[in-house]
Amino acid sequence: MTQAQLFITCLGDQFYTSTLQNMTRLLECLGVDLVFPPEQTCCGQPLFNNGFEDQTRAVTLNFMRAFAKSDAPIVGPSGSCVSMVKHHYPELFPAGTPEHSLATDIAARTFEFTEYIVNVLKITDLGAVYPHKVTYHASCHYLREMGLKTEAKTLLNAVKELEFVPLNEEETCCGFGGAFTVTYPEVSRAMMDNKVKRIIASGADTVVTCEPGCLMNIAGGLYKAGSNIHAMHIIDLLASKEGVA
C-alpha cells in the first residue's frame, strides 16, 4: 500500500481544518495510507524569506526530525511551503553535513498535493462534481518555483459539470507574499484589489487556488468588496460531489 505523510502547513493548521480533512479523505480514497507527524509546525519560510536564516535553521530541524521518522513521501496543500522544503532546505546547510544529507533526502520526497496526485499517483480524475463557473488563480511559488503549470487545470478539467472561465492576468501575484502583507500593507492591498477586480470581471462564481496564503488574501478581499464569489482551495473543490460548496 502507498504511504504518505501529511504536511498540513501552519496556515492550513490554523485556518483550513476542513481543507485538511478533505485532503485526508481524498488521499485515502485513492488508497494512500496516511501518517500525520504531530511534531510538525511551520516550514520556516516566513523567517527564511525575511532574512532570518539562522533563526530558520532551528525550525527546519524540527520539521526534518518530524518527517524523518518515516521514509514515506511528504504531501502538502501549498506550493509555497513545499517549495521551501524542496528548494531551500538544502541551501541552509553546508554540503557534507548530516543536516544537509537529511535536507536533501526530505526535499526529494516532498510534493505539493496536485503534483503528487497527477505526477506521482498518475491520477487526473478524482470523481468530483461541481456545477459552477470556476476560474483559477495561479499562485506564484506553485507556478514559478515549483513549475506546476498544468496540474491544477488537469484536475479541474476532469470535474463534472464544471464550467471553466479564464482569469485575466491569472499569473499575476495577488499581493499576499507572507510578511509582505504587514510590511507594506498598502501595496499588498492595491495588488489584492487588482486581483479581486479581475476575478469579479471573469464572471465566475468560484475562484480556486492551490495556496492557503493566496486563499486567505483573495477570500478576504472578495468579502471586503461585497462579492459573493466563493474562494476555495482546489482540494475542497475536488472533494465536492454534489456541487454544494
Added chain:
Amino acid sequence: MSDDTHTYIGFEEYSEHVPPSIPSAVQQATSRFVDGRAARVAELPQWEELRQIGSDIRLHTIENMDVYLTRFETAVQAAGGIAHWASTAEDARQIVLQIAKEHNVKLAVKSKSMATEEIGLNHALEAAGIEALETDLGEYIIQLAGTGPSHIIVPAVHLKKEEIAALFSKKLHIDAPADPIELARIAREILREKFLAAGMGISGANFLVAETGTLVIVTNEGNGRMCTTMPELHVAVVGIDKVIPDWESLTVFLKLLARSATGQKLSTYTQFITGPRQAEGEFGPKEFHIVLLDNGRSKILKDPIGRDVLKCIRCGACANVCPVYKNVGGFAYGSFISGPIGAILSPQMLGMPTARELPYASTLCGACADVCPVKIPIPTILRHLRRRVAQGDDFATPTMPALIHATAGLVSLALAQNWIYRLGTRLLPFFMRIFKRDGWIPSAPYPLSRWTKARPLPPFTASFRQWWNVRSTKGKE
C-alpha cells in the same frame, strides 16, 4: 560605495501616499510593453537559449571585467578617443565639468543616460553655470517637471498625456494640447535650436564593445545621434558594467534588449561610435571622451551572489511585470533606478542604512526573473539582501530594527519547540474568538492589524489535529 550621502529611502512611507494617477498611468504603459515583449518572444523559438547565452556572456564579462575594460580603453585610445576613470560619482562629475570648462561650454545637449542620472550630472553642470538640456522626449519632460526618472527606459511613464500638456503649457508658456504627436512636435522644435547651438554632447551607452573600443547607443528618437554627432565635443559617461567582449556577443544583446524592453525586434536607431571623426568632412565630433564610472560597482563585484545585478542590460522588463512596481511607480524606490532591479542595485550601491527597506519591496513572486533577458536571479538576490539586513554579512552589519529582530527570535523558538507551537494552536482560537464578527475577524490586534487594514482575517479553526486524533482512536467515519 557611493561617495554621495543619499537620503534615507522610505519605501513604506511613500507607498502609503502614492498619487492615484501614478499606478493607472504606469499600468497602462507597462501592459503595452508586456504584450509587445510576449509577442516578440513567441516569434523566436530559440529565446530561452538566447537568454542563457546572454546570461553566460554577461557573467563571463563581469568575472573578467578588468581584462575587458583594459582592452576597451586601449582600443578607445587607438581610435583617438580619451578614456577617463571615475571611481566615485564626484570624480565623474568633476571630470565632465573639467572637460566642459576647458572647451568653454555654455550649453550641453544630452542623450538619455542612466549613468548621468546616477551621478546627478545635470545639477552639477547647472551649478557651474552650464545649461544641460535633455533631448530624449521622456527625459525632456521630467527635466521640465524637475524630477528624476520613474522607469529605466520610459522616464516619464508616470505621467499621462494630459499632465504632460499641462506641464508644457505652464513651463513653456504656450497652450499645449493633450496630443502626443503635437507635444513631440513642440519639443522637437525647441530641441532643434539647441542641437545646433550646443558646445558639448553628453551620452551614456548601452554597451561598450571591448575589442574595438566602440560605444553602442540604442534609441528610438534619433536624438542620441544628434547629441553625439552635431557638437564638436562628445563626452560619454558609462558604468564599467556595460562592457562586453566583442561584436559577436553584441548581436546576442541587440536581439535580447529591444524585444525585452519595448517589444521591438530592434530599436529604431542603433549607433556605433568608435572614437572621434578621423578626418575633416566625416561625421562626428572633433573630440571624444569616455568617463568609465565605477561608483561602487567593483565593490559589488566582490559579492558572489549580489554581483549578478551587474549583468543587467537595463531593459526595464522586470519593472514592466512587477506588480509592486505597477502599484507604487518608480519614485517609491527613491533612486535613479527603480523596479525589481533597483531594489537589488540601490541597497548594494547606496548601502543598507539608506536602502534597507528596498529588498522587502517584493512578494518574491518571481515574475521579474522569468522575463530577465540575462537571467538575473532577482528573488534570490532579494533574499540575500534581506539576510544582510536581518543578520549582517561580510559586507554590512545588520540594520534590522531590534524589535523585529527580537520578534523573529521568539517566532523561531515557538516554531522550533513544537510543544510551544502546539499549545499556541490550542489557545489561539479561544483568544481570537473575541474578535470574530460574522464569520470573519474584521480587525485584529497588532501586528495582525496591519493585515486587517486591507481585508479581514479568516477565523482560527485549528481543529485538524483533534479531528485526526479522534479519528485515529475511534476509527474513520
